[in-house]
Amino acid sequence: MSGDLFISLLAATILAGTPLLYATLGEMLTERSGVLNLGVEGMMLLGAFFAFFVEMKTGNHWLAVLAAGLGTGCIGLLHGVACLVFQGNQTVSGLALTIFGVGLSDYLGAPFVGTLTEGFQPFPLPVLGQIPLFGPVFFQHNALVYLSYLMPPLLWLFLNRTASGLTLCAAGEYPDAVSAAGASPNRMRWFGIFAGAFLVGLGGAYLSLCATHMWTYNLTAGKGWIAVALVIFAFWRPGHAVLGAWLFGGIMALQLRLQALGANIPSSLLMMLPYALTILALLWASARGRGRGAPAALGENIAPGA
């Protein structure tokens, strides 16, 4: 593999990994507050639609991103109503949210299929973009990719170095302790659900504003589910999420390039790679011990008044 091809592979890795990174960090934030939300796939699709729609109507990229975040955050709140208010089963509610999101985005988007929008165009960062190797790989992309670089450290700082972040994690570990300390674990969970869905929505916005610049059905094609698995792969840690998302993006980019190079491997086997890796990652994660990383009260409902 020549040097240029290797650099282009790494650059494609970052691009393919970015929507996964947003969605993984979003689901991670929600799960750290103790709520399992399997609606990522549906929420991501709705985020992609909200972003596309606002971009089409206003032409303002950042307004489109904001709309995707806020809109998807509100969709996430439905999960909160089902699980925090009505004590519904979190797995069932999340699956329902995925089915709902897929259907609603198809329905709302039907009149616009194939409609092109401008979206974010790549702009190489000055100075940073000129660095050999690192420039083309990391700093010649679009604004949402650059924004994604800031997310893992910010999320890490929030979860580990701020009072509200620590309380949110406590709501996912020992909600009773949070109540005993006079805070409301439910309020933290509402926040975890909303902010998590906000980030998932940004992952969706990336798909319609940066990856395709158009609206069509099923833009996510299963990326939401990979994000759910990546949270486990990452042991619920923001830093690990970066590795996981880029590793998966890399495998997606690699299998296409292996084919283009004429590698004599059946394409069906190459296509399986990301999913086979998902299974291996989950096996590896559980072999390391279930208790490591998973919030202790993940998936367990708490009394509405708490």
Add this chain to the structure above:
Amino acid sequence: MLRTVKTWAALTALCGLALTPLCGGAAAGENKTLKVGFVYVSPVGDEGWSYAHDQGRKAIDAMPGVETTFMESVPEGPDSERAFLNMARKGYDVIVGTSFGYMDSMEKVAGQFPKTTFMHCSGYKTHENMTAYFGRMYQARYLTGMVAGSMTRKNEIGYVAAFPIPEVIRGINAFTLGARAVNPDARVRVVWTRTWYSPDDEKKAAESLLDVGVDVIAQHQDSAGPQEAAEARGVYSVGYNTDMSAVAPGAHLTSAVWRWEDFYKNFIAKVQAGEWKNGNFWYGLDSGLVGIAPYGAMVPQEVRDRVDAARQDIIDGSLVVFAGPVRDQDGRTRIAEGALPEDSALLGMDWFVEGVLGTTK
């Protein structure tokens, strides 16, 4: 579960029987509007496969005494069966399904509604009231291959392809034969996406080919994603389904295109006149159903002349795309010198010709 399905199927059949006299009665009327329903596997909004068929639907919708409707993005399998059933029950006289995977469900529904005419594109199963129809797109692919082979400077052409099935393999082979007829050094690199319609994945597949160093992008997909990727890098592209020059105005050489308008108009006229006979039809360049889009401005006159001449030769029958000798990737002779391939061999093609880089698995 099985019992429920059976009961449901029986009920459906009963409903069908009950409705049949009504439909028959209506059909006897003199000024009856012919109701035609189309079922598509992908959205009509993109410049792809379903869009091309929908141009045909619009053409017949403008005919007097014809009323049309369509359903888009109907998945293959049980969902398509429901779509056909619904249309048949609503009294549609003609039901058109344009995806290979609709074949079995359409055959099933056709058996229940003998008065309805069913049209299935790209399959091989037929019924008393169900026709299989398709076009010899490989002939147009050969011509686009000649254009690509003439225009490549690196002798490396990329081909983004959907699924390794005979239809797609045949197209890649014909394209490669055309490219090597004008440029024996040309090679065609194939990347499978295993999607018919996923603009993002198809664009990424084209980008991977461009990274490896091809300087023309061809494709067999339902989207224009590969064209977008080629246009963004200022590289020539060859489209499919419809004239894709609008998606890639700067670098579009030509497209292998379907022209369904006249085909569907002729067909509907025959149905209206009561002359339509169901069967299995495979139309070539001579029928006008398949063809190539107008050349981009960058294609020189001598290339145009050469391709136009080949087009005429194919129509006359003096040029046969897969005439032997044809060798496969390993150099083995698959079609002997002087031999002409049977249609059955073309329809079951599962090997690549010499000059293709990639695997049919």
